[in-house]
Amino acid sequence: KKKLILDVDTGIDDAIGIILAVKSRQFDILGITTVNGNVSLDTATRNTCKILDLLGEQEISVIKGADTPIIRNSFFEHRVHGEDGLGGALKNVEVNKQPDDGFASDFIINSILNFTNEVTLVMTGPLTNLALAVKKCPQITKLVKEVIFMGGVVQGVGNVTPTSEYNTFVDPEAAKIVLQAGFESITQVGLDVTRKVLLTEEHIQLIQNSTLADYIRDSTSEYRKRYFERNNIWACAMHDPLAVGIALQKDLVTSEEYYVDVETKSEICDGQMVCDFQNRLMKPANANVCLDVNAEAFFNLFIRIINS
Numbered sequence: 610k611k612k613l614i615l616d617v618d619t620g621i622d623d624a625i626g627i628i629l630a631v632k633s634r635q636f637d638i639l640g641i642t643t644v645n646g647n648v649s650l651d652t653a654t655r656n657t658c659k660i661l662d663l664l665g666e667q668e669i670s671v672i673k674g675a676d677t678p679i680i681r682n683s684f685f686e687h688r689v690h691g692e693d694g695l696g697g698a699l700k701n702v703e704v705n706k707q708p709d710d711g712f713a714s715d716f717i718i719n720s721i722l723n724f725t726n727e728v729t730l731v732m733t734g735p736l737t738n739l740a741l742a743v744k745k746c747p748q749i750t751k752l753v754k755e756v757i758f759m760g761g762v763v764q765g766v767g768n769v770t771p772t773s774e775y776n777t778f779v780d781p782e783a784a785k786i787v788l789q790a791g792f793e794s795i796t797q798v799g800l801d802v803t804r805k806v807l808l809t810e811e812h813i814q815l816i817q818n819s820t821l822a823d824y825i826r827d828s829t830s831e832y833r834k835r836y837f838e839r840n841n842i843w844a845c846a847m848h849d850p851l852a853v854g855i856a857l858q859k860d861l862v863t864s865e866e867y868y869v870d871v872e873t874k875s876e877i878c879d880g881q882m883v884c885d886f887q888n889r890l891m892k893p894a895n896a897n898v899c900l901d902v903n904a905e906a907f908f909n910l911f912i913r914i915i916n917s
């Protein structure tokens with residue numbers, strides 16, 4: 610089994626990513642680390658614990674991380690994820706599972722040092738925890754097996770500002786640190802790809818476990834409504850679950866190595882991801898950039914795992 614750390618700002622789609630990772634039974638989940646993002650650190654942590662309660666998983670460690678971006682203020686996304694971050698679905702549910710002691714970036718460092726070249730990191734929130742880890746212990750870039758992160762957009766428009774995707778917008782300094790750190794294997798999956806992976810009511814109807822089907826239907830209902838208002842389809846993008854999907858099955862996506870950076874000093878483009886497709890900067894590639902996805906294959910895998 611792959612040793613996995615999931616780093617999340619749970620969030621509607623982060624939660625579905627957690628469900629996918631846990632239900633797959635294909636990972637040895639070392640821990641789930643949390644970060645400030647869609648919601649506050651405490652809410653992201655509580656939501657993560659609620660999802661583990663829902664799954665009946667009390668043994669997986671949850672470790673809290675950064676409660677703000679590296680130098681900026683928090684920027685919550687309640688418009689998309691609701692006040693509670695899970696679209697209201699588990700609002701009145703008491704949380705049983707409690708987070709462990711420790712700090713996310715230390716947990717990431719120690720896990721990588723303990724299991725050299727064995728740890729896969731899947732990051733589905735702002736990259737703050739990983740950036741702090743790299744600053745404290747730069748050698749992890751050579752000792753981690755791989756990093757897969759959901760963030761940025763390289764061929765299209767943003768979802769917070771015209772140019773920028775949420776995770777890179779919230780902590781662009783962290784994204785820059787991570788991209789420039791020299792990771793040997795780092796895969797970026799951005800909005801231009803994840804927007805093609807649209808969960809619809811038809812998918813939800815294929816889920817046999819009624820607790821999970823009801824949860825996913827409830828938590829995504831406002832999210833799908835928002836999408837309907839813009840695009841006339843009741844659907845929502847599986848941004849974060851796709852990052853988990855790639856850890857399960859690489860060939861869900863096509864990708865190429867490019868040099869990628871993130872804007873941090875612009876009046877209107879902060880958080881923009883820039884991919885040097887034509888190697889204008891003549892810099893060596895630093896990331897494996899996802900270019901396309903087989904959405905049908907993703908949903909086949911997703912439904913099969915949720916039903917297993």
Ligand code: BDR
Binds near residue numbers: 689759768848
């Ligand atoms: C990303 O931003 C968050 O709102 C989602 O959870 C996802 O990680 C998409 O831009």
Ligand code: CA
Binds near residue numbers: 618619622623647733
């Ligand atoms: Ca997220």
